[in-house]
Amino acid sequence: MNLTINRLASLAAGGGLLMFFQLYLVNYLIIGNTAIPFIYFLFLFMLPISVSPAIEFTVGFLMGLIIDISGLTLGVHASAITCALGVKRLIIPITISTGVRETGDISLNSQNFFWYSTYLLILILTYNTVYFLLEAFSFINIGQTILKILFSTIYSFFINYLICVTFYKK
Amino acid sequence: MFRIVKFLTEYRNVVYWFILQFLAIIIIVNYNDYQRHEVGDNILQLSKAMQARRANVKNYFNLDKENRILTEENLSLHRKVEHLKSRLNYTEGILRLDSNRITAFDTNKIKKQYYSYIPCRVINNTTERNYNYITLDKGSVDGVKPGMGVISPRGIAGKVIRVTKDYSLALSMLNLNFKLSAKDSRTGNVGMYEWEGGNSRFGYIKYIPQEVELRIGDTIVTSGYSSVFPEGIIIGILSDNKVIKAGFYKAKIALSTPFDAINDLYIVEAKQREAIDSLTINLPE
Numbered sequence: 001m002n003l004t005i006n007r008l009a010s011l012a013a014g015g016g017l018l019m020f021f022q023l024y025l026v027n028y029l030i031i032g033n034t035a036i037p038f039i040y041f042l043f044l045f046m047l048p049i050s051v052s053p054a055i056e057f058t059v060g061f062l063m064g065l066i067i068d069i070s071g072l073t074l075g076v077h078a079s080a081i082t083c084a085l086g087v088k089r090l091i092i093p094i095t096i097s098t099g100v101r102e103t104g105d106i107s108l109n110s111q112n113f114f115w116y117s118t119y120l121l122i123l124i125l126t127y128n129t130v131y132f133l134l135e136a137f138s139f140i141n142i143g144q145t146i147l148k149i150l151f152s153t154i155y156s157f158f159i160n161y162l163i164c165v166t167f168y169k170k
Numbered sequence: 171m172f173r174i175v176k177f178l179t180e181y182r183n184v185v186y187w188f189i190l191q192f193l194a195i196i197i198i199v200n201y202n203d204y205q206r207h208e209v210g211d212n213i214l215q216l217s218k219a220m221q222a223r224r225a226n227v228k229n230y231f232n233l234d235k236e237n238r239i240l241t242e243e244n245l246s247l248h249r250k251v252e253h254l255k256s257r258l259n260y261t262e263g264i265l266r267l268d269s270n271r272i273t274a275f276d277t278n279k280i281k282k283q284y285y286s287y288i289p290c291r292v293i294n295n296t297t298e299r300n301y302n303y304i305t306l307d308k309g310s311v312d313g314v315k316p317g318m319g320v321i322s323p324r325g326i327a328g329k330v331i332r333v334t335k336d337y338s339l340a341l342s343m344l345n346l347n348f349k350l351s352a353k354d355s356r357t358g359n360v361g362m363y364e365w366e367g368g369n370s371r372f373g374y375i376k377y378i379p380q381e382v383e384l385r386i387g388d389t390i391v392t393s394g395y396s397s398v399f400p401e402g403i404i405i406g407i408l409s410d411n412k413v414i415k416a417g418f419y420k421a422k423i424a425l426s427t428p429f430d431a432i433n434d435l436y437i438v439e440a441k442q443r444e445a446i447d448s449l450t451i452n453l454p455e
Contacts, residue, residue: 024224033298033370053183061190068197070220071296072303075197082190089183134198136300141367 015043035151037159060085080131087126128153221294235431243323288437297370297429302342309336319438325404325426353393370429378419384411
């Protein structure tokens with residue numbers, strides 16, 4: 001139990017840091033107005049499966065709303081993160097191995113490279129798809145929106161993976 | 171009834187997920203629906219506290235670029251002063267030569283000063299979206315009103331659409347809804363400036379007839395028709411004139427304002443705008 005609380009505390013602290021970076025520094029990492037990295041959700045994607053989905057959705061929704069308020073995109077991030085967390089809850093029971101179900105931990109330490117990469121990629125793709133479709137709110141520039149989704153997904157995946165390997169892998 | 175309760179208990183997470191999603195969609199539709207200037211004043215004010223802090227970090231990173239722009243602006247002002255000085259000397263010379271004209275000098279013919287400028291700082295600015303906005307640190311207290319133009323030391327930047335007591339929100343030139351009457355300074359032909367999303371360094375000038383010879387490198391400036399901006403403020407340099415659509419040019423412009431590094435802007439107050447606009451009200455069809 002202590003271990004879980006410690007783990008949750010360290011995840012939450014990391015989540016706070018990621019939020020800070022997302023709010024104040026990520027603007028300098030945007031490439032050519034097409035590839036926009038999102039990192040704040042990594043904390044939510046790494047939350048153990050034992051955490052209640054309702055709590056996870058609420059925290060995600062509020063974090064999304066904070067990012068929205070800072071960027072005048074009210075509701076867009078909140079909707080995208082809630083969608084991504086919904087997908088997380090859908091794919092975990094289908095794909096996760098029994099060994100992991102016991103520990104409930106979702107990180108590179110307990111998962112193999114292939115599973116974790118696919119998991120991260122699917123969630124980031126879901127997030128970006130919802131975010132950019134809602135942001136554009138039309139199909140007029142759909143080509144450009146698709147490019148944004150693809151490039152931002154690859155870019156976000158790369159940065160998130162880097163953060164995992166650097167800070168979360170023991 | 172029991173079944174409904176049972177269903178809600180069993181699928182409470184799914185139901186909760188749908189409630190949150192529904193809430194998000196309501197927020198999006200109410201506060202965004204394309205025209206994000208519909209954002210309520212309270213949210214706008216709240217957003218300032220966060221954005222102002224971010225602006226401090228950004229200003230620090232942009233100091234170098236900002237200095238270069240200020241130096242350029244200084245230089246161009248010096249040139250203008252010199253130019254005006256020489257014109258003044260010339261005019262004084264003429265007046266001395268023909269003293270009779272001095273008595274005939276009609277003060278009513280002196281050109282009225284149509285525009286004044288309110289300096290302001292950028293608190294928040296986006297370039298990566300389809301509908302970009304600039305938040306400025308001047309509001310109704312400083313005399314800012316919706317409809318005023320916003321220019322940077324290098325050229326046009328946007329147009330004020332919403333004002334609170336201390337802040338204002340401007341439609342950036344990088345917004346699919348931003349349109350501006352523009353002209354080719356070499357030929358004088360008037361067209362319409364529009365942005366089509368994507369690259370923040372390029373926009374388009376449209377509706378110039380294909381008979382006109384547009385040359386790459388031509389300067390595109392404001393036409394002065396809108397009464398929002400003075401005539402002749404630079405929009406950008408023509409960088410591509412190949413695309414012709416239904417007899418009209420759709421020419422690419424390299425925008426002169428560096429939107430990734432704007433900090434100090436000016437809000438343009440057109441003093442005679444209301445008087446000019448009132449002329450066109452209730453015109454006979």
